[in-house]
Amino acid sequence: MSNIVATNGLRFIIFVLIQVLVLKGIDIGGANFNYISIIIYPLFIILLPLRTPHSILVLLGFLLGMCIDIFYDSYGIHASASVFSGYIRPYVLRLFAPKGGYNLNYSPVANRYGFNWFIAYAATMLFLHLFFYFSVDAFTFYYISDIALRTISTFIISLLIIIVYQVIFNPKE
Amino acid sequence: MRNLIFLxxxxxxxxxxxxxxxxxxxxxxxTNTEQxxxxxxxxSVISSAINNRATKAKEHFYMSEVADSLARENAALLQERDNAQFIKTVFKDSLLDLDTEQLYTFTAAKVVSNSVKLNNNSMTINRGTNHGIRPSMGIVSAGSNSVVGIVKSCSKNYSRILPILHSQSKISASIKRNGYFGGLIWRGGDPTVANLIDIPKHANLIIGDTIQTSGYSTIFPEGIMVGIIDTFWTQPGTNFYEIKVDLRSDLGKIKYVYVVENLKWRELEDLEKEVSNE
Known part of the structure; x- marks a missing residue:
């Protein structure tokens, strides 16, 4: 039990640090095409244990988002997207439920449910998170094509990073 | 409290x-300037939209008041028109200086009940003897300024109207272009058409001609619109045309009317009685 808490706590710190210290500084499109950023911190929510209560998911999402926001200097924007991700996680999981259902003692990892399953689940979560984030960032649906472009370009590159992470570390918990 | 926790x-x-x-x-x-x-x-866009709606809703409640005052104003304007005046000048020499006095007055009234579907329709307005209304005054529609009917009977505050959509209604009407006149009757059925009878066969008729009141009665001033000619034919065995008239006033949705009063009706009636007694 304490093992799971420690793993996730460590993951929380590492993801936040990677996001704000490394990925925040990477500028892919340059000044002319600033539609691409790399966002991998939702992976923390994606990998939380299956038995995490719904409200705790939401609260952890808020905590994670606020930590990112402090460094991005955009209070509330990442937080609202993470809160949203925490809220929809049970519904997305239900969408990808395997035949026998989930074993609540485990985390939703590729090690348990397969690589393809994990990528589909993580991609859905990431996409919804990014769409929500860029919507709140624009704060209006007037620029919906702009939001879509940012979401899709960021989604592709972030998903690649997540796949790389999965292949290298293959988390057990 | 338990329910709240359960929830x-x-x-x-x-x-x-x-x-x-x-x-x-x-x-x-x-904390974010842009957002x-x-x-x-x-x-502010939303709040002003809501304010706008609220104002419109309020306006709707004042609408009937506005309509009432507009009807009064219109009645006053109708009285000023030439066909509502009695020309006092006697044409004795070539010098023409028109001297007129009021001949017709218009009183605004609201329709309180109405029917158009029956063979003998009826209508009631909210003005009666208390407001100076008496039987056999004319009724003119407010919107289109066209003939509606004739007052049949009055109580203190209400009057029954014999509309043109009644089998016993007969109104003297003429063709505006050449002046031939006849009687406007209604044979039932379609409430948007009536028939003009007794137009002599030698009259030159064109479809689309305007039919108006003839002014040959104490009821309506001359030139109040009735409708336009739709079709016409000769009654077999007679020398008269019968004309199908497209009525101008839509009695199916009438709301405001004017009661037309001829101020010299008694004088005219007495005179005509005298003639018929001889």
Whole structure:
């Protein structure tokens, strides 16, 4: 039990640090095409244990988002997207439920449910998170094509990073 | 309290989600200049839209008052027109200086009951003897300024109208272009058409000609519109045309009317009685 808490706590710190210290500084499109950023911190929510209560998911999402926001200097924007991700996680999981259902003692990892399953689940979560984030960032649906472009370009590159992470570390918990 | 806790256990995620999103929204709007500006702007757009709606709704309630005052004003204007005046000048020499006095007055009234579907239709207005209305005054529609009917009987505050859509109604009407006149009757059925009978066969008729009141009675001033010629034919065995007239006033949706009073009706009636007694 304490093992799971420690793993996730460590993951929380590492993801936040990677996001704000490394990925925040990477500028892919340059000044002319600033539609691409790399966002991998939702992976923390994606990998939380299956038995995490719904409200705790939401609260952890808020905590994670606020930590990112402090460094991005955009209070509330990442937080609202993470809160949203925490809220929809049970519904997305239900969408990808395997035949026998989930074993609540485990985390939703590729090690348990397969690589393809994990990528589909993580991609859905990431996409919804990014769409929500860029919507709140624009704060209006007037620029919906702009939001879509940012979401899709960021989604592709972030998903690649997540796949790389999965292949290298293959988390057990 | 127990129910509240139960609710939280069951829907805790949703409750937390809503609370957290509200908190985030507050933070976004309060601390980010760009999003804050959009929020303030949208908020003022929405609030002004709501204010607009509210004003429109309020206006709707004042509408009937406005309509009443407009009807009164129109009645006053109709009285000023030439066909409502009695020309006092006697044409004795070539010098023409028109001297007129009021011949017709118009009183605004509201229709309180109405029918168009029967063979003998009826209508009631909210003016009666208390307002100077008496039987056999004319009724003119407010919107289109065209003939509606004749007052049949009055109580203190209400009057029954014999509309043109009644088998016993007969109104003297003429063709505006050449002056031939006849009687306007209604044979039942379609409430948008009536028949003009007794137009002599040698009259030159054109479809689309205007039919108006003839002025040969004490009821209507001359030139109040009735309708336009739709079709015409000769009654077999007679020397007269019968004309199908497209009525100008739509009695199916009439709301306001004017009661037309001829101020010299008694004088005219007495004179005509005298002639018929001889």
């Amino acid at each position: 939280f256990v069951k829907h805790g995620g949703t409750v937390t989600f809503v609370l957290m999103e509200l908190l985030c929204l507050y933070l976004v709007v309060e 804050g500006a959009i929020y303030t702007n949208s908020f």
